[in-house]
Amino acid sequence: MRLAELSERSGVPVATIKYYLREQLLPPGALITAKQADYGEDHLRRLRLVRALIQIGRMPVATAREVLAAIQDESQDQNSRLGAAVGSLPTGPQPDPEDPATVAARREADRLLDELGWDCGRLAEYPPYRTLVSALAALARLGYPYDTVHLAPYARAAEALAVCDLDLVEEYQGTLEQVEAAVALTVLYEPVLLSLRRLAQAQESERRFVMVKAGGRG
Amino acid sequence: MRLAELSERSGVPVATIKYYLREQLLPPGALITAKQADYGEDHLRRLRLVRALIQIGRMPVATAREVLAAIQDESQDQNSRLGAAVGSLPTGPQPDPEDPATVAARREADRLLDELGWDCGRLAEYPPYRTLVSALAALARLGYPYDTVHLAPYARAAEALAVCDLDLVEEYQGTLEQVEAAVALTVLYEPVLLSLRRLAQAQESERRFVMVKAGGRG
Numbered sequence: 001m002r003l004a005e006l007s008e009r010s011g012v013p014v015a016t017i018k019y020y021l022r023e024q025l026l027p028p029g030a031l032i033t034a035k036q037a038d039y040g041e042d043h044l045r046r047l048r049l050v051r052a053l054i055q056i057g058r059m060p061v062a063t064a065r066e067v068l069a070a071i072q073d074e075s076q077d078q079n080s081r082l083g084a085a086v087g088s089l090p091t092g093p094q095p096d097p098e099d100p101a102t103v104a105a106r107r108e109a110d111r112l113l114d115e116l117g118w119d120c121g122r123l124a125e126y127p128p129y130r131t132l133v134s135a136l137a138a139l140a141r142l143g144y145p146y147d148t149v150h151l152a153p154y155a156r157a158a159e160a161l162a163v164c165d166l167d168l169v170e171e172y173q174g175t176l177e178q179v180e181a182a183v184a185l186t187v188l189y190e191p192v193l194l195s196l197r198r199l200a201q202a203q204e205s206e207r208r209f210v211m212v213k214a215g216g217r218g
Numbered sequence: 219m220r221l222a223e224l225s226e227r228s229g230v231p232v233a234t235i236k237y238y239l240r241e242q243l244l245p246p247g248a249l250i251t252a253k254q255a256d257y258g259e260d261h262l263r264r265l266r267l268v269r270a271l272i273q274i275g276r277m278p279v280a281t282a283r284e285v286l287a288a289i290q291d292e293s294q295d296q297n298s299r300l301g302a303a304v305g306s307l308p309t310g311p312q313p314d315p316e317d318p319a320t321v322a323a324r325r326e327a328d329r330l331l332d333e334l335g336w337d338c339g340r341l342a343e344y345p346p347y348r349t350l351v352s353a354l355a356a357l358a359r360l361g362y363p364y365d366t367v368h369l370a371p372y373a374r375a376a377e378a379l380a381v382c383d384l385d386l387v388e389e390y391q392g393t394l395e396q397v398e399a400a401v402a403l404t405v406l407y408e409p410v411l412l413s414l415r416r417l418a419q420a421q422e423s424e425r426r427f428v429m430v431k432a433g434g435r436g
Contacts (some may be wrong), residue, residue, distance in 0.1 A: 010359075011317065011359065045360075045361075048359055048360045049360065051356075051359075052356050052360055055311055055356065056353060058311075079426075079427035079428045082427070083420055086419060086420070087416075087420075089416075091413070092413070093274065093276075099229065118418075118421045119421065122420075122424070123420060126417065128413040129413070131413040132409070132410060132414065132417065134274070134409070135274060135407075135409040135410045138269075138270050139407075139410075141228075141229065141266055141269075141270075142263075142266045142267065142270055142406070143263075143266075144399070144403060144406065151410065151414075153378060153379060154379065154411050154414055155414050157379055157411070157414075158411065158414035158415040158418040159418045159421075161371060161372065161415055161418070162418035162419045162421070162422040164368075164371045164372075165415075165419055165422075166419065166422050166426060168368070170426075181362070184362060185362060186416065186419065188353055188356050188360070188362065189353075189357075189372065190415075191310045191349050191352070191353040192353045192357075192369065193375070193376065193411065193412075193415070194408055194411075194412075195309070195310070195346040195347070195349040195350040196346075196350065196372055196373050196376035197376040197379055197380060197383075197408075197411070198304060198305075198404065199331070199336065199341050199344065199347060199350065199376070200373070200377045200379070200380035201304060201384065201400075201404065202301055202304070202305075202340075202341060202346075203336045203377075203380070204380040204383075204384050205297050205301060205384060206301075206340070208384060208388075209295070209297035209300070210297045
């Protein structure tokens with residue numbers, strides 16, 4: 001298909017596609033004349049993924065490029081490819097090693113992973129571990145709970161969702177498609193999960209603080 | 219306490235505290251001389267909350283100011299105060315009303331909330347609903363599933379966590395403390411949840427793709 005059709009089918013303006021091509025977020029099309037290139041379904045799929053990383057994942061272009069490079073790195077086995085691609089996604093702030101709260105947070109994070117039976121030694125090398133420690137340190141500084149008793153329901157929810165996520169990834173054929181799906185579903189289901197949590201909080205708050213009162217008056 | 223002690227106890231540099239004071243993220247201290255002010259435990263708690271909103275919640279100063287205003291708004295009942303304060307937190311990108319994927323996404327979102335027995339009419343007015351629709355539309359455009367069957371496990375996880383969240387909020391005494399806790403815990407547990415999900419995915423991927431192979435060789 002020509003650039004105009006790629007734009008129409010993806011909903012991404014032509015100028016933006018040209019920018020992504022210049023930034024190597026999208027491979028060049030096959031040249032059919034000196035000035036015209038032809039794009040395939042692979043381009044459409046890649047373009048939509050780029051859009052999701054940038055718009056929903058709110059990634060800078062340079063970060064999106066690194067994630068795409070990790071997706072396409074064929075030098076490793078499937079588990080390592082999945083891990084490297086998802087691990088290349090940007091994470092939150094890094095823990096401050098000087099802060100005593102970081103030490104306490106790391107201890108609780110390790111205790112939690114141990115209790116779950118997760119491979120703490122391996123996972124501690126994985127970028128999201130640092131995000132976890134940083135978030136627990138912030139809870140510690142504010143005086144909010146961050147012990148395993150309070151964290152366990154979150155970890156159990158995460159375990160259940162990881163099974164769903166991997167089931168869905170395994171529905172795709174081919175390693176590249178699976179790695180792409182793992183990245184896309186990780187990024188795209190994050191706002192789904194967070195918005196559902198806020199909606200569930202509003203629903204639960206209504207149930208506790210409003211319905212009870214209404215029942216009392218009835 | 220003096221500014222220096224507030225800085226030491228919070229770990230926030232004096233220059234940053236002065237900036238927060240100028241930006242009205244922090245109420246002024248009680249003047250004890252023309253040039254010196256005294257700060258209390260309320261200042262310390264508020265300062266840590268501001269820090270959490272900006273560092274962990276990655277909010278611009280203007281947004282943090284709006285969230286603090288919502289926390290302190292005493293004109294409403296407790297459920298409305300909780301809802302308004304948490305609802306004032308920044309959400310993801312807004313859905314594009316022109317996009318056909320948005321229409322399909324809204325239909326699936328409404329179907330999901332209906333099936334859960336949540337108050338769809340009320341929740342559709344709540345900012346996180348738009349984030350949910352926007353995220354579902356992105357899944358739709360990429361051709362990934364966003365139907366109630368695939369979303370239900372996420373929604374059930376959200377429901378279970380909302381009960382934990384509100385239980386924890388109710389442990390705090392006083393409406394202001396509860397509203398502050400609701401905001402802080404919403405913001406601070408988000409990276410906890412997302413990093414645990416990524417760690418759980420890595421653990422589950424290892425279990426499926428590596429341990430099986432190792433078992434096969436053994």
